[in-house]
Amino acid sequence: MSGAALTFTFDGKTYAARPGQTLAAALLDNGVAVVARSFKYHRPRGVMAAGVEEPSALVTVGEGGRAEPNTRATDVFVYQGLVARSQNVWPSLAFDVGAINGLASRLIPAGFYYKTFFGPPRRWMVYERFIRKAAGLGPAPADADPDSFDHRAAFCDVLVVGAGPAGLAAALAATQAGQRVMLVEQDSVPGGALLREDVRIDGVGGPEWAAQAVAQIRAGGGRVLLRATATGYWDGNLVSVVQRLAEPGQVPAAAAPVQRLWKVRCGKVLLATGAIERPLAFGGNDRPGVMLAQAVRAYVRRHGVVPGRRAVVATSNDDGYRTAFALADAGAQVVAVLDSRAAPDSAIVDQARGRFAVLTDARPIDTRARGQRLATVIAQVGGGEQRLAADLLAMSGGFTPVAHLHKQAGGDLAWDAAAQAFVPGTARQAQASIGAAAGGHDLAAILAQGWAAGSGGAPRGFAVDDPLGMGTPAGAAEVPQAARGKAFVDFQNDVTLSDIDLAWREGYRSVEHLKRYTTLGMGTDQGKTGNMAALARLAQAQGVDIPQAGLTTFRPPYTPTTLGAFAGAAVGEHAGPVRRLRLHQAHDDLGAAWQPVGYWFRPRSYPRAGESLGAASLREARMVRQSLGMVDVSTLATFEVSGPDAAALLEMACATTIGRLGVGRGRYTVMLREDGLVMDDGTAWRLAEQRYLLTSSTGGADRMAQHLSWLRNVMAPHLKVSVVNVQEHLGAVALAGPQAARVLAGLTGAEAPAHMRCTRAVLAGVDVLILAASYSGERAFEVYAPGHQLRAVWNALHGAAVAAGGGAYGLDAMDHLRVEKGHVVIGAEVDGRVSAHDIGLGGMLRKSGGFVGWQGQQRLAIATASGRRQLVGLTVIGGQALPEGAMLVTQEGQEPLGHVTTAAPRVAGEGWIGLALLSDGRARDGQELLAWSATRNLRVPVRVCDPVFYDREGARYRD
Amino acid sequence: MMLIDCPHCGPRAQEEFTYERTRDSVVPLDAAPAAAMATLYARANPRGEEDEIWRHTLGCRGWLELRRHRMTHAIVAVRPLGPAVLP
Amino acid sequence: MTGTRSTRWPQGRYSALALLRGALGGHRHWGRAWRAAEPRASYDVVIIGGGAHGLATAYYLASQHGIRNVAVVEKGWIGGGNTGRNTTIVRSNYRQAPLQRLLEHSLKLWEGLSDELNYNVMFSPRGALFLGHSDADMTRLAERGDSLRAMGIDAELMDVDAVRRLVPLLDFSPHARWPIQGGMIQHRGGTARHDAVAWGYARAADNLGVDVIENCEVTGFVREGDRVTGIETTRGAIAAGKVAICVAGNSGHVAGLAGLRLPIESHTLQAYVTEPVKPMIDTVIMSQSLHCYISQSDKGGIVAGGDPDGFPSYAQRGQPVRLEDAIAQAIALVPALSRLRMVRCWSGVTDMSFDGSPIIGDLPLRNLYINGGWCYGGFKATPGSGHLYAHHLATGQPHPIAAPFDLPRFAQGRTIDEAGVGPMPQHR
Amino acid sequence: MTVKGRVIVIELSVHDAADVLALELWDTAGAPAVAQALGFALPPAGRSAGDDQRRAMRFEPTVWLVEGAAIDRAALDAAVADHGAVTPIGGGLVRVRLVGAAWRGLLMHDGVFDAENPAFAPGCTAATVIAHVAVRLNVVAPDRCDALVPASLADGLIARWREVAARVDTPA
Numbered sequence A: 001m002s003g004a005a006l007t008f009t010f011d012g013k014t015y016a017a018r019p020g021q022t023l024a025a026a027l028l029d030n031g032v033a034v035v036a037r038s039f040k041y042h043r044p045r046g047v048m049a050a051g052v053e054e055p056s057a058l059v060t061v062g063e064g065g066r067a068e069p070n071t072r073a074t075d076v077f078v079y080q081g082l083v084a085r086s087q088n089v090w091p092s093l094a095f096d097v098g099a100i101n102g103l104a105s106r107l108i109p110a111g112f113y114y115k116t117f118f119g120p121p122r123r124w125m126v127y128e129r130f131i132r133k134a135a136g137l138g139p140a141p142a143d144a145d146p147d148s149f150d151h152r153a154a155f156c157d158v159l160v161v162g163a164g165p166a167g168l169a170a171a172l173a174a175t176q177a178g179q180r181v182m183l184v185e186q187d188s189v190p191g192g193a194l195l196r197e198d199v200r201i202d203g204v205g206g207p208e209w210a211a212q213a214v215a216q217i218r219a220g221g222g223r224v225l226l227r228a229t230a231t232g233y234w235d236g237n238l239v240s241v242v243q244r245l246a247e248p249g250q251v252p253a254a255a256a257p258v259q260r261l262w263k264v265r266c267g268k269v270l271l272a273t274g275a276i277e278r279p280l281a282f283g284g285n286d287r288p289g290v291m292l293a294q295a296v297r298a299y300v301r302r303h304g305v306v307p308g309r310r311a312v313v314a315t316s317n318d319d320g321y322r323t324a325f326a327l328a329d330a331g332a333q334v335v336a337v338l339d340s341r342a343a344p345d346s347a348i349v350d351q352a353r354g355r356f357a358v359l360t361d362a363r364p365i366d367t368r369a370r371g372q373r374l375a376t377v378i379a380q381v382g383g384g385e386q387r388l389a390a391d392l393l394a395m396s397g398g399f400t401p402v403a404h405l406h407k408q409a410g411g412d413l414a415w416d417a418a419a420q421a422f423v424p425g426t427a428r429q430a431q432a433s434i435g436a437a438a439g440g441h442d443l444a445a446i447l448a449q450g451w452a453a454g455s456g457g458a459p460r461g462f463a464v465d466d467p468l469g470m471g472t473p474a475g476a477a478e479v480p481q482a483a484r485g486k487a488f489v490d491f492q493n494d495v496t497l498s499d500i501d502l503a504w505r506e507g508y509r510s511v512e513h514l515k516r517y518t519t520l521g522m523g524t525d526q527g528k529t530g531n532m533a534a535l536a537r538l539a540q541a542q543g544v545d546i547p548q549a550g551l552t553t554f555r556p557p558y559t560p561t562t563l564g565a566f567a568g569a570a571v572g573e574h575a576g577p578v579r580r581l582r583l584h585q586a587h588d589d590l591g592a593a594w595q596p597v598g599y600w601f602r603p604r605s606y607p608r609a610g611e612s613l614g615a616a617s618l619r620e621a622r623m624v625r626q627s628l629g630m631v632d633v634s635t636l637a638t639f640e641v642s643g644p645d646a647a648a649l650l651e652m653a654c655a656t657t658i659g660r661l662g663v664g665r666g667r668y669t670v671m672l673r674e675d676g677l678v679m680d681d682g683t684a685w686r687l688a689e690q691r692y693l694l695t696s697s698t699g700g701a702d703r704m705a706q707h708l709s710w711l712r713n714v715m716a717p718h719l720k721v722s723v724v725n726v727q728e729h730l731g732a733v734a735l736a737g738p739q740a741a742r743v744l745a746g747l748t749g750a751e752a753p754a755h756m757r758c759t760r761a762v763l764a765g766v767d768v769l770i771l772a773a774s775y776s777g778e779r780a781f782e783v784y785a786p787g788h789q790l791r792a793v794w795n796a797l798h799g800a801a802v803a804a805g806g807g808a809y810g811l812d813a814m815d816h817l818r819v820e821k822g823h824v825v826i827g828a829e830v831d832g833r834v835s836a837h838d839i840g841l842g843g844m845l846r847k848s849g850g851f852v853g854w855q856g857q858q859r860l861a862i863a864t865a866s867g868r869r870q871l872v873g874l875t876v877i878g879g880q881a882l883p884e885g886a887m888l889v890t891q892e893g894q895e896p897l898g899h900v901t902t903a904a905p906r907v908a909g910e911g912w913i914g915l916a917l918l919s920d921g922r923a924r925d926g927q928e929l930l931a932w933s934a935t936r937n938l939r940v941p942v943r944v945c946d947p948v949f950y951d952r953e954g955a956r957y958r959d
Numbered sequence B: 001m002m003l004i005d006c007p008h009c010g011p012r013a014q015e016e017f018t019y020e021r022t023r024d025s026v027v028p029l030d031a032a033p034a035a036a037m038a039t040l041y042a043r044a045n046p047r048g049e050e051d052e053i054w055r056h057t058l059g060c061r062g063w064l065e066l067r068r069h070r071m072t073h074a075i076v077a078v079r080p081l082g083p084a085v086l087p
Numbered sequence C: 001m002t003g004t005r006s007t008r009w010p011q012g013r014y015s016a017l018a019l020l021r022g023a024l025g026g027h028r029h030w031g032r033a034w035r036a037a038e039p040r041a042s043y044d045v046v047i048i049g050g051g052a053h054g055l056a057t058a059y060y061l062a063s064q065h066g067i068r069n070v071a072v073v074e075k076g077w078i079g080g081g082n083t084g085r086n087t088t089i090v091r092s093n094y095r096q097a098p099l100q101r102l103l104e105h106s107l108k109l110w111e112g113l114s115d116e117l118n119y120n121v122m123f124s125p126r127g128a129l130f131l132g133h134s135d136a137d138m139t140r141l142a143e144r145g146d147s148l149r150a151m152g153i154d155a156e157l158m159d160v161d162a163v164r165r166l167v168p169l170l171d172f173s174p175h176a177r178w179p180i181q182g183g184m185i186q187h188r189g190g191t192a193r194h195d196a197v198a199w200g201y202a203r204a205a206d207n208l209g210v211d212v213i214e215n216c217e218v219t220g221f222v223r224e225g226d227r228v229t230g231i232e233t234t235r236g237a238i239a240a241g242k243v244a245i246c247v248a249g250n251s252g253h254v255a256g257l258a259g260l261r262l263p264i265e266s267h268t269l270q271a272y273v274t275e276p277v278k279p280m281i282d283t284v285i286m287s288q289s290l291h292c293y294i295s296q297s298d299k300g301g302i303v304a305g306g307d308p309d310g311f312p313s314y315a316q317r318g319q320p321v322r323l324e325d326a327i328a329q330a331i332a333l334v335p336a337l338s339r340l341r342m343v344r345c346w347s348g349v350t351d352m353s354f355d356g357s358p359i360i361g362d363l364p365l366r367n368l369y370i371n372g373g374w375c376y377g378g379f380k381a382t383p384g385s386g387h388l389y390a391h392h393l394a395t396g397q398p399h400p401i402a403a404p405f406d407l408p409r410f411a412q413g414r415t416i417d418e419a420g421v422g423p424m425p426q427h428r
Numbered sequence D: 001m002t003v004k005g006r007v008i009v010i011e012l013s014v015h016d017a018a019d020v021l022a023l024e025l026w027d028t029a030g031a032p033a034v035a036q037a038l039g040f041a042l043p044p045a046g047r048s049a050g051d052d053q054r055r056a057m058r059f060e061p062t063v064w065l066v067e068g069a070a071i072d073r074a075a076l077d078a079a080v081a082d083h084g085a086v087t088p089i090g091g092g093l094v095r096v097r098l099v100g101a102a103w104r105g106l107l108m109h110d111g112v113f114d115a116e117n118p119a120f121a122p123g124c125t126a127a128t129v130i131a132h133v134a135v136r137l138n139v140v141a142p143d144r145c146d147a148l149v150p151a152s153l154a155d156g157l158i159a160r161w162r163e164v165a166a167r168v169d170t171p172a
Helices: A023-029 A097-103 A121-134 A165-176 A206-219 A293-301 A319-329 A347-353 A404-408 A443-455 A497-505 A511-518 A531-542 A563-567 A584-589 A613-626 A646-653 A701-715 A740-748 A787-803 A811-821 B033-041 C016-024 C052-065 C097-111 C113-117 C135-150 C160-166 C194-207 C251-257 C320-333 C379-395 D028-038 D073-083 D103-108 D151-165
Strands: A006-010 A013-017 A058-061 A068-072 A082-085 A149-161 A181-185 A223-226 A228-234 A238-244 A259-271 A275-277 A290-292 A310-315 A333-339 A358-360 A362-370 A373-381 A384-389 A392-396 A399-401 A413-416 A421-424 A431-433 A488-490 A593-597 A600-605 A629-632 A637-642 A666-672 A678-688 A691-696 A722-725 A730-736 A758-763 A766-771 A780-786 A869-876 A887-889 A898-905 A912-919 A928-933 A938-945 B003-006 B010-013 B018-022 B049-055 B063-069 B075-081 C042-048 C070-073 C128-132 C156-159 C182-186 C211-213 C218-224 C227-233 C236-245 C264-274 C284-287 C293-296 C302-312 C341-353 C359-362 C368-372 D002-004 D007-016 D021-025 D048-051 D054-058 D063-067 D084-088 D093-099 D125-130 D133-141 D144-150
Touching: A006 A023, A013 A023, A023 A293, A149 A165, A149 A563, A149 D103, A165 A181, A165 A206, A165 A259, A165 A443, A181 A206, A181 A228, A181 A259, A206 A223, A228 A404, A259 A404, A259 A443, A259 A563, A275 A293, A290 A293, A293 A310, A293 A319, A293 A392, A310 A319, A310 A362, A310 A373, A319 A333, A319 A347, A319 A392, A333 A373, A333 A384, A347 A358, A362 A392, A373 A392, A399 A421, A404 A431, A488 A497, A488 A531, A497 A511, A497 A531, A511 A531, A511 C194, A563 C320, A563 C341, A584 A787, A593 C135, A600 A613, A600 A629, A600 A811, A613 A629, A613 A811, A629 A787, A629 A811, A637 A646, A637 A678, A637 A701, A637 D084, A646 A691, A646 A701, A678 A701, A678 A766, A691 A701, A691 A766, A701 A722, A701 B018, A701 B049, A701 B063, A722 D021, A722 D084, A730 A740, A730 A787, A740 A758, A740 A766, A740 A780, A740 A787, A758 A787, A766 A787, A780 A787, A811 A898, A811 A912, A869 A898, A869 A928, A887 C135, A898 C135, A912 A938, A928 C135, B003 B063, B003 B075, B018 C302, B049 C302, C042 C052, C042 C227, C052 C070, C052 C194, C052 C379, C070 C194, C070 C236, C097 C113, C097 C135, C097 C379, C113 C194, C128 C135, C128 C160, C135 C156, C135 C182, C156 C160, C160 C182, C194 C211, C194 C379, C218 C236, C218 C251, C236 C251, C236 C379, C251 C264, C251 C368, C264 C320, C284 C320, C302 C320, C302 C341, C359 C379, C368 C379, D007 D151, D021 D028, D021 D073, D028 D073, D054 D133, D073 D084, D093 D103, D093 D151, D103 D144, D103 D151, D133 D151, D144 D151
Parallel strands: A006 A082, A149 A181, A149 A259, A181 A223, A259 A431, A290 A392, A310 A333, A310 A392, A333 A358, C042 C070, C042 C236, C070 C211, C128 C284, C236 C368
Antiparallel strands: A006 A013, A058 A068, A058 A082, A228 A238, A238 A259, A275 A399, A333 A362, A362 A373, A373 A384, A413 A421, A593 A600, A629 A730, A637 A691, A637 A722, A666 A678, A678 A691, A730 A780, A758 A766, A766 A780, A869 A912, A869 A938, A887 A898, A887 A928, A898 A912, A928 A938, B003 B010, B018 B049, B049 B063, B063 B075, C128 C182, C156 C182, C218 C227, C227 C236, C264 C302, C264 C341, C284 C293, C293 C302, C359 C368, D002 D007, D007 D093, D021 D063, D021 D084, D048 D054, D054 D063, D093 D144, D125 D133, D133 D144
16 A cells, blocks of 8 residues: 555454545555454444444543444544454454344344243343443443533524535635535535545646635635534524544644534525435345445545445446446446336446446345355346345435434425435425535536525536536436345445335334334434435335325434533533622632532531541531530521612512511511422512512522512512612621621721611721621621622621621531521421421511512412421430431331421431421420331431420520 | 523623523512412413523623524523613 | 232233244234224313323223223324423322322332333332432421321432432532432333333223324314213214313313313423443433432333423423533533534423422313313323323212312312422522 | 634633612603603613713613712712612622633623624614523623623623633633
8 A cells, every 4th residue: 555654443453544534445455354242143344335324333542531332433534553443242243142132133123022031020130231241342431531512503594514516616616605604514624525536626637626725715704614513403493513622532732622513693594515325225235345336436535545345336326337337337247237217328327338337227135155255146147146246335325415404493394206316395493405405416506506595596517527427317216126145225224125024013113113113214213324224115005106104304413423422521520500698718718618509519517637527517606506616507598679669679579577677677587489389489688668688599690680679660660760680799608606796896996786687887997787687596787899899808707706706607607506496498497398387487568468479379289278288396205317208107017197307416416306297296395206217217206386486585685 | 502692792602691490481470379379480482483581690780581483592682670770 | 909900811811922923923923013903072071182091091991990992192293292392200209298199109000000000110110319409408308208208199309319329410519500419219210112101002992992083183072061071083083981181282272172171281391312332221210409300111221301392382392491501410410411412302292280280180161171281290190190190080070189189279278389489480 | 811823813801890779761762851860761672872971871771880980979869759669689799800802702701692793883782691591781892892791690601701711712
């Protein structure tokens, strides 16, 4: 081989390749005929195609986290050091034990597994283990991906998919018309069909013309992406394009992603996606050495590889003849051209008759191999049979326009009886198909059509020089009657003509049933080569034309697409958003243990060296009861509501009275959903005559923001009110404990506000808002400051707190304190299924209604207390810890009456307490129950009690 | 992904929008309880066009009403909801 | 199961021996799995919808209640709706007691289904694992597990080492965005072959005399006052003693033909499958914090899904951003998935009910019944759904397990809200 | 900073957006007085007005974000009067200044908005979502675009931007 510049390995053996060769081309070049084993029967398989439609030549490329199993050898370009391995073989590609399945193939026809392996599920699982191991193609990956993927949006007036002659002409025209143009091509070079044909356009060779066209498009401002496949066509003329920046298994350039997913929003989409050649169905049509005719041409002309020395060409159309000429020109012997037509009549056939043995009404029906490679073609010629010695059979059963994207976009297909093919019909979005994808076959006509589509109708001629001339592209789709042995239709899934016949006999007659029963078209090639032959066979069995037999759906992606490309940068630590507190560093400095709360990370506690989380949180909670503590509550939802109608808006959202609140005062409140159950709770503060601050839970912040906006804009657009979400703007630190008022006064130089009063003050030079609200049961204050000034406030408070014997506390301590005080929390006690009455807040609701949810909560089963789960307290009888989440039962084995929503150690005392939702709970006061956790093997006796365990009179709130 | 013609921002990607509910399921706060629940829960759910309320949540945050086909996803009309707006 | 179970299979009983016989005879002796029935003028019961739920309903009507003058009418091909579009997960580990009872009833039927139907539906109890990513997640999982165990349903809490032994490819790194703290598994949960469930029920129902009528779309109802007496179809009118709607995904549309409005909105849910590889995930993986579910099919493809698209649609066509989110979550859990390739994605139209639970029972018109609102959890319920619906159709009374799932629960405030998110389906 | 040859392709700098106010008008009659207080008319949707000292940007139907050292808060409050309300929000925002010709390309990554459109020119604003973060963009000059980002999510987005900036493609 000349010009070799690269080396690669296949199954451990080193080979040479030329730049620009696909792995398939390089393997053929090196005489490697058997590349893979088939899915079910483990038959030896070679390379059949030259593009993404390849069903058989699947290999694993790359190593470790870069390994890409099931890579089509036809769709990876050789790079220096490429490592490829055969797959689904044991012990080796040449001798594969799994091939025994082929011998037993009569026992395992399509759907055999539905008819056997009965018995209990566990027994099926025993058989299934063997089936699972035998199934699967490539090896399972085990490592994380070392590389990255990228997402990028793009907008254009015209997206052209495919840089063959039609696509290039269209993109050229659109660029010259001043449009924003994008051209994407899955191959590594432009040209499409031009790369395999001996033609000249405007005086230059095809590949050169294509390269010049790309340069012109780029010079005109167009964006041309190579190695970029349009995989999905979605609503709104959005096309996903996956661009390979590195080949499968290849180490990308430094810091560069391996693939980029382009999300292209298009004014118009021109689909120049070409056509795929159909194989012929005959016995042993899967042997290495049997290839698609156009693929053979591509290997000969583009890759400089002649895949056989003695070739038979079998065709149903004129195009196949071009392969005979290409092979002969490259020095191969063309043994015969088998033309299934009885009397083909065209210039190319006439030319061929002068050079080759052209046999008409002739078709292959069976093959023989020497070793594993094709050696003999058995052909039916007229009424007789001929045996032809050949190591290459180039076949062409006609062409299937690539209408996948057209169909994905909602377009329908029309049946072209002359071409025996489905072609794009009516489009639903702003799209058009051009070139071979639209059933075109004459190069000059394709170029003119492409230009017209790109220019918006302006014509232009191209001078095409094609010595062979284009004839009729396709004959009838062949459904041979005389096929012997295994005639494969779906090569990858080993579906044969007899499988299709069996499915028909058993009543799986809808094309979708056929597909699902036989697994036809369900392989990684998505039936690109096989579906039409199967459809023809089905139509024949039904006695109808192909269009009446139906068509399966085309689903994205057009070619198999790497999952990493869909995920983009959202992997690893970045797999989900992270919301960071303004005080993150301050907490970290104090040794915070972090806890995820939605997307936030909040301090759970600040354990000392050697201290457990439980001990730390109890210490912190006791610190609050004894002196004071401070906790970051910046994640609370906060809204400023201003204007003359502010109270009116708040009374729509809140089920409690707001309007009578005096300036400088606040009140606890609760919000319901429209179904009358509790959505959230919080506090409302009147900061000024026409200005309120509403707080609500961290977890419900986004929901509350949407809800308030809904009320303001849709339900009450006439109100004079402004609702501003200030959750991000206002950070907050809560200060709680018997020392809190004194410490705060010391820092502000003013008396701390009384319970449920608010005031403004200056603290550490920062204007702050102080709300006197308590969640812990102690005298407590929430100090609000703009986020960028919060650190100064925190530092001042922390310094003073430490001096007073206090310090920071985390979420666990906060939880212990609130449980002891009987406060509910959204997400635990308020689980989306409780009413205000259930949690003891029924008395707060406005009797007059007028708030969201007032109607819903009057429904019978909500308004009737009997049988509802109600909030209660639990005291553990004995010294055990109370398991959160445990079921409450009268005795083990009984159905649960309720469950422990939150459990906590007593802060002001010993032992464990908890809150619970308990069926008819309030009537069970004093009852002994069992908190039973079967999954944790815990049984803790508890007594039902009032949910407030600490300072029931609220004396500690007041000074 | 649909392209939604926001009355304030022009055509924008669907990712910026959130669906809220059908126009006919807006529950007036003064509706009687039984009528309110019927409005909330009984949906026509047609295999055709329906008036829907959406929000440009990750854009201008404005509310809009779409008439949208539930098979083709074609949007046949858009109008803004909310208070009067300065041009 | 009691009742009539077929022992005679005129079209050929399935067994290993029969397969062997087929091998010798070129498999020419197999008859049709179900007849291509022509609609007759009248039936005792007409079931609208030839999905697995409808076919199961017909089968149990015939086998359990002796009602064999039954037709199942299907607008396309049987199993072509959500039966063939789900991620094949079967489990009963819900939180709310009515759902636990319903799904457990179903799970018990799954366990004997292949034998019952003489059709291997490949029910494979390979375990349904919910992952926990924080202490809070683990508490919620324990609560769910405790609740299940108290109801007599299997559930086991797993620590991180046990999870690692079961699914070593999960991301156990402490730097993972959702680090793995443990899990809860239902060992009896798993997967089944979705198409086979429709085909198996169709064959068994057909064998008992039920007419399975494909390519027959309902276009209207025949009514006498507030009583339904039959249906209009694209293949003519069919009279019926009872008409049973069983078209989850299209309940709103079909009920609309009878002038009814339901607390259901149709939303799209997507799923995808990768190229097949050798076994790498041997159990069903779900998560307490993420909406993502992953399993590996017998063929080797990784089957996974995520959140619904979030707005009403009948399009059977998904939005890519939701797919991307679901895939990012899957890779976050199992990083080795990154280089696998998606070979296909698809969408189903789900019947999103307004409390997240199904609706089974009477409709305001006499002799008209509903079984729908399955949201994105219908496949696992198939045998139970059919069994309970058949009971209701045959006896005129709800089965005690199905009784809480009646339609009046919405008006009366008895919603069964597993997620606790309230009445808007897009938040579920 | 990403440099190709001697050209600065993109440079990111991060600032507190402390002074940003949300000005909401529920009554359009307030607009003239506000314009007088600001020194320029309130811009229409998708536009900004003013300069670095005194700017109003409109991202929402009824809300303008007002910023700049020269804004007289008291005069603004007086002008707004009963027609609307002014609420500080700058403590929750980070301003990321993107300078260099490649800012458009940068914003296309993980985004859905057409920042490459030449019509998105100085004086234009847009609110959109980038990498799941709600971002407000203001084109200040041909080679400068400012982004207002929620503070809690800013670290993640800025880290991502710095990563992309290292290899962002220059305009076509």
